[in-house]
Amino acid sequence: MLYIHIPYCARKCIYCDFFSGGARVADWPRLRNALLAELQQRRDELPASIDSIYFGGGTPSLMPPQEFSLLMEGIRELAAGAINPDYCEITVESNPDDVDMPHVEAWKRAGVNRVSLGIQTLHDDLLRRIGRSHDSGQALRALEILSENFSNICADLIFGLPGGDEEQVGEDLRRLLSFPLSHISIYTLMYEEGTALTRLLEEGRIGQADEESVNAQYRLITATLRDAGFRHYEISNYARAGFESRHNSGYWSGKAYLGIGPSAHSYDGASLRRANPADLHRYLTHDFSASPFYTQERLTREQLMEERLMLQMRCLPGLDIADFGRRFGQRHAAAILSAARPHIAARELDYDGRHLTLTDAGLMIADSIVLDLAMVW
Secondary structure (H helix, E strand, O other): OEEEEEOEEOOOOOOOOOOOEEHHHOOHHHHHHHHHHHHHHOHHHOOOOEOEEEEEEOOHHHOOHHHHHHHHHHHHHHHOOOEOOOOOEEEEEEOHHHOOHHHHHHHHHHOOOEEEEEEEOOOHHHHHHOOOOOOHHHHHHHHHHHHOOOOOEEEEEEEOOOOOOHHHHHHHHHHHOOOOOOEEEEEEOOOOOOOHHHHHHHOOOOOOOOHHHHHHHHHHHHHHHHHOOOEEEEOOEEEOOOOOOHHHHHHHOOOOEEEEOOOOEEEOOOOEEEEOOOOHHHHHHOOOOOOOOOEEEEOOHHHHHHHHHHHHHHEOOOEEHHHHHHHHOHHHHHHHHHHHHHHHHOOOEEEOOOEEEEOHHHHOOHHHHHHHHHOOO
């Protein structure tokens, strides 16, 4: 798996704590050259067969079509034939206001076969409230263009918005489901430290949705998408059969991946984690032929256990107790199972003799359940 971080945004959403810089000062050729220089320096970290390439950010759709084409050409050259065009999932994250035919045609020529569209909501008042740069009309037009050109389209939604409710969420879903979407990702609005949204909350200028309303919206989303034929395969993700995100599923299953770009992370699939500093100026001026840009750490056994537990519990079919025991010892597996029994009795977890899986009730308190299970070592 290969991740490419495009570190520019037209403007920062007030809830976002991801690393990005202003697009008005973007030097696209310089960024492209730096990304390819880093990939050149780290070619030995690429897998022999690449089954997923993901352009995230930031806002990858801001990249001019010609620059994107040149970047993808360079990636293919450096990957030395490891990218199988009939199998590799190539995803671009996009904002609705960036979707036009020049971008779409460049993406298609470059082999992009999946687009993840950041819609968030189709209610204009709520879009303005969270500082999005597009409106509902642009989102719907983007869906029309993408539907005519791609067979694998993901839409991102945010629920728990200030001023939002079940009726708003239901209307968003009804309008989205009129398009041939293959995947929908849903996220609750998070008030991250240091964001403009959190400052507004602390100043009393914006309200926070109450927990009961947020849970009701989540239940409605899950029921609506299941009825529409989507499989709820991860806490925040729903897909039609065969359209589960290959890239994100690789993260959750502990596969190795290489991350290129400022703030990008990498993992060797065993215990080595590498992280690029979130410093755009340093990245663009770094001499990759002289030294790597990343820092690295070796994860401890406890960190590996916690990560395995957390990631598998987010997904269906859940935590494989037998596999966990083989990896980390039967004592730890037995301790997890013992800690899970009160949640099984409360019907917040299911246990089929091998897998621990969150029930619909458990999904509402998933973080606290995982914390309980992780407290055993």
